[in-house]
Amino acid sequence: MVTNSINSRQVIWSTFSFPTDTLLAGQNLRPGRFLLSGVSQSNHASGKYRLENQQDGNLVMYPTGTIDSGSAYWSTWTFNMGLLLTLSLDPNGTIWMFDRKNSYTKILFHANQPSNASPDMEIYYRLTFDPDGILRLYSHVFFKLGRAPTTEVEWLEPGSDRCLVKGVCGPNSFCHLTVTGETSCSCLPGFEFLSTNQSTLGCWRALPTGGCVRNSSNDETRVTTTMVEVKNTTWLENPYAVLPATTSIEACKLLCLSDCACDIAMFSDSYCSKQMLPIRYGRMPGNTTLFVKIYTYQTISGTRQRAMSIHANSALISGVSLAIFSLFVLLVASLLLICRHRRSLAHMTMTAPRQEDSRIDGNIVGLRSYSFQELDLATNGFGEELGKGAYGTVFKGVVADTNQDIAVKRLEKMAEDGQREFNREVRVIARTHHRNLLRLLGFCNEGIHHLLVYEYMPNGSLANLLFHSDASPAWSKRVAIALDVARGLQYLHSEIEGPIIHCDIKPENILIDSLGIAKIADFGLAKLLIGNQTKTFTGIRGTRGYLAPEWSKNRAITVKADVYSYGIMLLEVISCKKSMDLKRAGEEYNISEWAYECVMFGDAGKVADGVDEAELVRMVNVGIWCTQSEPVMRPAMKSVALMIEGAIEVHQPPPPASYSQSLT
Structure with a gap:
């Protein structure tokens, strides 16, 4: 980029001065600059490793996101010499470091010219920080007489053992080489x-x-x-x-x-x-x-243990009698089933309509199929709105024949192949049954109309309770709600066949019933519904302020994304403060960083008033564990529930990943 003035032309930026993963001959890496490895040989987005020319004169390799000496896996050992060194590659394949203001130089490698060098041969060198975290010097030999060019690796660091690179394998795992060197x-x-x-x-x-x-x-x-x-x-x-x-x-x-x-x-x-x-x-x-x-x-x-002991002998004594009695019961039951089967054949046309009520491209037990006309009548023309979200609007309704209060969610953003996905997801939700999950009563799948019918929650959402009430809820009530949500997520993540990732845990999606029990709403729908006006199911789903870091890093999304969102919500439950409001108030950090700082400097009372300090610190630490940057460092929801109950000890967590950055 060149800027013009009346008397001069000045270069203010050029790609050659800002290398990404490669140095060519004549190109320098100045103090304070760095190379970033690519994701793969074909994907040159920022990868897992960083080669940094530090201001202390040392050239160091790190996994990205780390700066501590324990994470470094190779360096030139040129620190604390009072020099600002520049890394350079010259046309002869020499890699060297020099200080512009002194005569100091350090040669890292000098390429030998090939023994078969000839006038028809041209050699070019490039120094590349490869996706596997290894720095390699490549030579490219071109021939004028039509021979095929060749490429060789002349030099590499930290060596041929790729397990020397830290971060090849994630936490709690170790790297080893296969017989092929991989x-x-x-x-x-x-x-x-x-x-x-x-x-x-x-x-x-x-x-x-x-x-x-x-x-x-x-x-x-x-x-x-x-x-x-x-x-x-x-x-x-x-x-x-x-x-x-x-x-x-x-x-x-x-x-x-x-x-x-x-x-x-x-x-x-x-x-x-x-x-x-x-x-x-x-x-x-x-x-x-x-x-x-x-x-x-x-x-x-314990009750079962005692019962087993008391009845052990009696079970043995009565075994023969029970066996004889069972044979008699089996005979009678068989006769009754034959009679019932004959009656059902005679009345087949009368029962067919009832079967249709529970059918949506297959049977879904326990759900009622509503017509759009029924729900239009139940909601009085969708007149009383309870809430509006990214994927639809919820209305209050009353079922005419049972006088039951219901909440009807009208889905408004469906993907192009949403019909098949709707059927699949309704089946998924129908097989979930838990005290802390909002119960799905039925559905409407009629033409362009896709509606879900839920049990009605008279006490509204957790967001209203925390942020829009005249007084904060009692501490014991907040802890009970946090535990309810943890148990609901534990069920979704690990207690059913095929885990369900909610993708949008936040106070607005936690509803409170007439007994004060918290229930998770909208579970199972995130994979069905689309956000941000896209046409795929792979984009970011959720709400700003609650999104786990992996959403923005092209990393696999697991149940640990829900754990992160839960951690943010837990700290909001503890403090009755909304995380995003801290930003709006001019704070430079999010709620996990703020809570960590309060606890670290012995000012836990700023997080919540009138709470036993040891209990408060323990709960805050649970939230900070849940909001760790790396998914593997976040606990499973079963462990979170045990920590909230006090069944297992809560160790001091490391600071949130961005905390140190917020101090600089």
């Missing part, structure tokens, strides 16, 4: 991949952590713990306790086993340490031994 990621024992299709994203526990579990009064929870050994690995250390050097490897294992807060013990260089999860940058081979705690749960109802 990288492969494996989870720690007791962990499973966050996404089965993307093994590089990291791992999380297949079952929630045992922690310091307290048995409930109604059920006896047996938690069996064992330690599994993982040898010959290397990890980034993140200890919360380091034991004396005299501790043996066997004692290291037993000390973690006996500590309910310890999940992983590391034994390396004669030192034993208890590590915080997640554990990162694992690779093989190495000289570290890990001991990973594995939990096995068994819950046996």
Whole structure:
């Protein structure tokens, strides 16, 4: 870009001065500039790694999003020399660093000219920071006499072992090379991949952590713990306790086993340490031994235990009598079924209309099929609006034949193939039955009309309760609502066949019934409905302020996206403050950063008034765990519910990812 003035022409920006992932001959990487790896060889968007020419004179490779020395995996070791060094590649294939104001130079590599060099040969060099996080110098040889050009790798750092690159595998997993030299990621024992299709994203526990579990009064929870050994690995250390050097490897294992807060013990260089999860940058081979705690749960109802003991003998004595009686009952039941079958054949035409009421391209048990005319009459021409969302409007109605209050949602944004998706999603919602989910009563699927009929919630939404009431709800009521929502999400995520990701958890989608019980609304619809006027189901869905970071990073969306949204909502429930209102008030951080700062500086009372401080800090910490930037660091909703109940200990969370940036 060139700007003109009366007396001069001045270049104010050029692509050559701002390289992306490649340096060509004569091109420099100045202090404070960096190269970013691509996503893949064919996708040159910003990838996972950064090569930064730091202001301290050091050239360093990091995974993107990290700046700490523990995350660096290669450097030139030229820091603290009082120099500002520039990285340069010259036409002869020499990679070197120099200070413009001094005579200091450092040659990183000098390419040897090929032994078969000839006048018909031209050689060009490029230095590229490749998608796998390795910096390579390529030579491209062209011939004037029609021979095919050749490409060779002349130099690479940090070496040919790609597992030396930190971040190849995600948290709680380690990298090892296959027989072909390719990288492969494996989870720690007791962990499973966050996404089965993307093994590089990291791992999380297949079952929630045992922690310091307290048995409930109604059920006896047996938690069996064992330690599994993982040898010959290397990890980034993140200890919360380091034991004396005299501790043996066997004692290291037993000390973690006996500590309910310890999940992983590391034994390396004669030192034993208890590590915080997640554990990162694992690779093989190495000289570290890990001991990973594995939990096995068994819950046996105390009432059932007593009943089993009391009736054990009586069951044995009466077994023969029951068997004889069962044969008699079976005979009678068979005769009755034959008679009933004959009657049903005689009256087939009378029952057919009732079957049609529960049919939508197949049977859906428990749902009523309404005509559009019925719902138009029930809502008095859709006259009383209860609320309006991104995907439709909700109206108050009364069913004429039962006098039952209902809420009718008229869907207004359907994709082109929405008919098939509507049928599928209604079936999905129909198979969910939980105390903390809004119950679907029926549907209308008539021509262009797509409507859903729900139970009516007389106490409105959680948003009205928190942000539009004269007084804040009592603390105990807020905690109960938070626990209700956690249990509803736990059911959607892990207790039905095929998890449902809500995609839009926020106070407006939490409704309160006549008994004060919170129920999640709009679950199962996010995959059906389209937002932002698009025609696909792959765009961002949800509400600004509650969206997990992975929505904007082209990363796989899992149930952990709901956990993030829940964390924002939980902090709103605790504080009765809306996250986006902090921005509007001129604050530079979101609600998780604000709450973390209040707790960190001992000013938790700013988050909520009149609440026991220890209880308040514990609840805030749950919210901060849920809003961690990396999905693998967020707890599962089952663990969240246990933390809110106080059944497991809540450890101090790391700060929100953007917190340190907000301070600079």
